[in-house]
Amino acid sequence: MAVLRRCSGKRRVAEMPVPDFDGGEARVVRDNIVARARRRPAAVKAAELVLCAAEKPFRQTLAEERAAFQDIRMSPEAFALRHVFFAERDASRSESTGAVALPIGCVGVVGGGTMGAAIAHALLSSGYQVILLERSGDALTTGVGRVAGLRSDDLRRGRIDDAAAARQAAALTASVNLSDAAGADLVIEAVFEDIAVKRELLGHLGAIIAPEAIVATNTSYLDIDEMAEALPIPERFLGLHFFAPAHVMKLLEVVRGTRSDAQTLATALALAKRLGKQVVIARNANGFIGNRVYNAYRRHAEFLIQDGASPQAVDLVMTDFGMAMGPFAVADLSGLDIAWRMRKARATSYDQSVRYVDVLDRLCEASRFARKTGAGYYDYASGHAKADTALEAYLEASRKSAGIRPRLITDDEIRARCIGAMVNEGARLLAEDVARRASDIHVALIHGYGFPRWTGGPVWWAAHLADQDLKRMIAEVANAEGPGFLRGDVNALFAGLRL
Incomplete structure (x- = not known):
C-alpha cells in the first residue's frame, strides 16, 4: 500500500x-x-x-x-435536481438505434424575421455555412441586418472576438432566389405561421433540394404530417421547434412526424448537440409538448382572473413558486395580438362545450396589445409594468357575460390550479404518446418556459404531494374547466418517474 x-x-x-x-x-x-x-x-x-x-x-x-x-x-431539492440531471440526458437519447446522422455543412433558413434571423445566428455561431432566403430584397436586407445586429451584440459583450465575427459574416449567404437552397444539406423554414403558406413553400423546396437533404419546419403548433404531404420524400422531414430568442433559449423540440425516418431524427439530434441545445423529442400533435402544457397553464390562469383573482396575484404566486415570469407578464411580453389572431383563426373549429375566457379578446378589441401599445394586462405608460385599474372594467364585463360572480381566491388555490393544469395535460400527452416519458415534460417546461428546476418539474413536484392534496388539486382543475375537462391518468404519469 x-x-x-x-x-x-x-x-x-x-x-x-x-x-x-x-x-x-x-x-x-x-x-x-x-x-x-x-x-x-x-x-x-x-x-x-x-x-x-x-x-x-x-x-x-x-x-x-x-x-x-x-x-x-x-434534501428534497437535491433529489429533484438529480432527477432533472438524468431527465435531461434521457430526453436527448434517440429511440432509434443504429441510425447514422447525415453530415451537415450548409443550412438554408427560409425567412429572415425575428425567429429566422436568430436561428441563422445560432447556426453561424456553431460553425455552419448558412443561406438566408427571403421573398424580396427589402425583407432580405432587414433579415441580414437582424443577423448582423445579433453578431454585433455578441462582439460587444465579449462572447466572440473580431476574428470569429468575421468568420460568421463570411459564412452567411443571402438570397431572394429559393433555388439557391439547392446546395443546402438541411433547410429550415421559419415563415409565417400559416399552414397554407408553409405547404406552398415546402412544395417549392421539394422540387429544388437534393433527395438526401432534410427539410425542417420551425412551426410552434401546426400539423407537420399535413405539411409533409407537400414533399416528395416526407421521410426527410421533421419539426425543429426553436424557442424565442432562438440563439439564447436552450430548448429545442425535435418533432418526429409519422413518416420521419431514423436517419432524419439522428441528424436533427446531432445538429442540436452542435448548437448546444437541450433536446426533447415529441410526436406530432397540436402544440407538441411544451406549448400544449403551457397553454393548459395559461388557460387556467385566465379562468382564475375571471373567477375573481387579479393578474398581479396570479403572477406573484407563480413567481414566488419559482417561475421566471407569471403567465400574464409573459402574455404582455409576447404581445396579446399574436394570441388573438390565433384564436380568431380557430374560431370556427372551437368546441362550444369548452369554457372560454374572452378577457384577452376584449383587451385586443380595445387595441390593448400590451407593451407595444402601452397597455395589456398591465399598464406600461411609465415604461414598467404596473397594475392597471382600467383592467377591472374588462374583467367585470367578461364575468357578467359568463354569469360568474367573482370570489376571493387564495394563493394555494392559484398555485394548485395552475400546476394541476400542467400535470393533467402532461398525463394526456403521455397517454397519447406525444411525450415519450414523463420526465421529458419536466425538461420542456424547465428549459423552455422557466419552470423552477429545483422542484424537479411539475410532474415530479405533484408526485410528491399527499394523495388527498393531489386529488383536491385535480378536482379544482376539473371544476374550473367544467364539462369540457378531459382527465388524464396522473397515476400512469407518475409510474414513469424514478421516484
Whole structure:
C-alpha cells in the first residue's frame, strides 16, 4: 500500500495563512450570490459557510461544511435536481438505434424575421455555412441586418472576438432566389405561421433540394404530417421547434412526424448537440409538448382572473413558486395580438362545450396589445409594468357575460390550479404518446418556459404531494374547466418517474 508523504516545500491547506478578510465586502458578495440563486437553501447555506470560514479554525470549518453537505444532499431539492440531471440526458437519447446522422455543412433558413434571423445566428455561431432566403430584397436586407445586429451584440459583450465575427459574416449567404437552397444539406423554414403558406413553400423546396437533404419546419403548433404531404420524400422531414430568442433559449423540440425516418431524427439530434441545445423529442400533435402544457397553464390562469383573482396575484404566486415570469407578464411580453389572431383563426373549429375566457379578446378589441401599445394586462405608460385599474372594467364585463360572480381566491388555490393544469395535460400527452416519458415534460417546461428546476418539474413536484392534496388539486382543475375537462391518468404519469 502506497504511503502518502508530505512533499518537500509543500504545505497543507490547513497550515496556510488566511488572507485579509473584509467582512463587509464579503457580505455584499454573499448577498448578490444568494439573490442570483433565488435564495435557494443550498445557496444560502454555502454562502454562510464561506463567509464564516475565515473566522473559524480550519478543521472546524471543514467539519461544518461536511455536515452541511450531508444535510443538503438528502434534501428534497437535491433529489429533484438529480432527477432533472438524468431527465435531461434521457430526453436527448434517440429511440432509434443504429441510425447514422447525415453530415451537415450548409443550412438554408427560409425567412429572415425575428425567429429566422436568430436561428441563422445560432447556426453561424456553431460553425455552419448558412443561406438566408427571403421573398424580396427589402425583407432580405432587414433579415441580414437582424443577423448582423445579433453578431454585433455578441462582439460587444465579449462572447466572440473580431476574428470569429468575421468568420460568421463570411459564412452567411443571402438570397431572394429559393433555388439557391439547392446546395443546402438541411433547410429550415421559419415563415409565417400559416399552414397554407408553409405547404406552398415546402412544395417549392421539394422540387429544388437534393433527395438526401432534410427539410425542417420551425412551426410552434401546426400539423407537420399535413405539411409533409407537400414533399416528395416526407421521410426527410421533421419539426425543429426553436424557442424565442432562438440563439439564447436552450430548448429545442425535435418533432418526429409519422413518416420521419431514423436517419432524419439522428441528424436533427446531432445538429442540436452542435448548437448546444437541450433536446426533447415529441410526436406530432397540436402544440407538441411544451406549448400544449403551457397553454393548459395559461388557460387556467385566465379562468382564475375571471373567477375573481387579479393578474398581479396570479403572477406573484407563480413567481414566488419559482417561475421566471407569471403567465400574464409573459402574455404582455409576447404581445396579446399574436394570441388573438390565433384564436380568431380557430374560431370556427372551437368546441362550444369548452369554457372560454374572452378577457384577452376584449383587451385586443380595445387595441390593448400590451407593451407595444402601452397597455395589456398591465399598464406600461411609465415604461414598467404596473397594475392597471382600467383592467377591472374588462374583467367585470367578461364575468357578467359568463354569469360568474367573482370570489376571493387564495394563493394555494392559484398555485394548485395552475400546476394541476400542467400535470393533467402532461398525463394526456403521455397517454397519447406525444411525450415519450414523463420526465421529458419536466425538461420542456424547465428549459423552455422557466419552470423552477429545483422542484424537479411539475410532474415530479405533484408526485410528491399527499394523495388527498393531489386529488383536491385535480378536482379544482376539473371544476374550473367544467364539462369540457378531459382527465388524464396522473397515476400512469407518475409510474414513469424514478421516484
